[in-house]
Amino acid sequence: EAGVTQSPTHLIKTRGQQATLRCSPISGHTSVYWYQQALGLGLQFLLWYDEGEERNRGNFPPRFSGRQFPNYSSELNVNALELEDSALYLCASSFETRQLFFGSGTQLSVL
Amino acid sequence: GENVEQHPSTLSVQEGDSAVIKCTYSDSASNYFPWYKQELGKRPQLIIDIRSNVGEKKDQRIAVTLNKTAKHFSLHITETQPEDSAVYFCAASTSGGSYIPTFGRGTSLIVHP
Numbered sequence: 254e255a256g257v258t259q260s261p262t263h264l265i266k267t268r269g270q271q272a273t274l275r276c277s278p279i280s281g282h283t284s285v286y287w288y289q290q291a292l293g294l295g296l297q298f299l300l301w302y303d304e305g306e307e308r309n310r311g312n313f314p315p316r317f318s319g320r321q322f323p324n325y326s327s328e329l330n331v332n333a334l335e336l337e338d339s340a341l342y343l344c345a346s347s348f349e350t351r352q353l354f355f356g357s358g359t360q361l362s363v364l
Numbered sequence: 365g366e367n368v369e370q371h372p373s374t375l376s377v378q379e380g381d382s383a384v385i386k387c388t389y390s391d392s393a394s395n396y397f398p399w400y401k402q403e404l405g406k407r408p409q410l411i412i413d414i415r416s417n418v419g420e421k422k423d424q425r426i427a428v429t430l431n432k433t434a435k436h437f438s439l440h441i442t443e444t445q446p447e448d449s450a451v452y453f454c455a456a457s458t459s460g461g462s463y464i465p466t467f468g469r470g471t472s473l474i475v476h477p
């Protein structure tokens with residue numbers, strides 16, 4: 254069974270640009286979570302999608318947004334990039350259980 | 365919202381020693397407490413979890429204890445091995461429709477051979 258896949262692995266942008274990160278959940282999983290992992294700050298919750306709907310969002314500005322497609326894959330968009338957005342962005346999926354299955358992440362660097 | 369504090373941030377032990385990582389949570393409604401292990405350059409993976417109706421759970425060399433009254437839970441690793449070296453994250457969440465795990469900041473465990 255394929256795990257959670259994320260693309261791209263690395264992304265380099267300059268301040269003010271927009272970034273799009275993608276996530277494919279495990280087949281059959283309907284929930285997708287996005288977390289930001291910045292150095293020393295652990296895993297900060299960004300967004301939760303389930304059955305195509307945004308169910309909750311963390312304490313991040315509106316320039317962090319996303320969506321979930323009918324096939325349950327998901328996209329995270331970050332507009333007007335700032336230097337402090339540099340981090341590892343992790344996607345996780347789940348279905349009916351509370352266990353999260355994480356992808357390997359997208360390392361976003363903002364120069 | 366929920367707040368999870370995790371200590372220590374770094375833990376260095378000799379191979380064969382025990383390691384203990386402690387977490388506290390703020391929301392008394394939290395009832396599920398997973399622990400994730402993230403090896404260097406890899407994705408976090410669930411290693412053990414505990415629900416609020418249980419006080420302790422063991423799985424070979426790892427165990428988790430929960431004190432609901434004090435709102436804290438701990439991860440215990442016995443007979444540590446170099447492959448236990450990783451960052452460990454605790455988390456807390458509630459049941460129901462708004463299940464969103466809140467994570468601690470992580471503990472970097474270093475096991476010296």
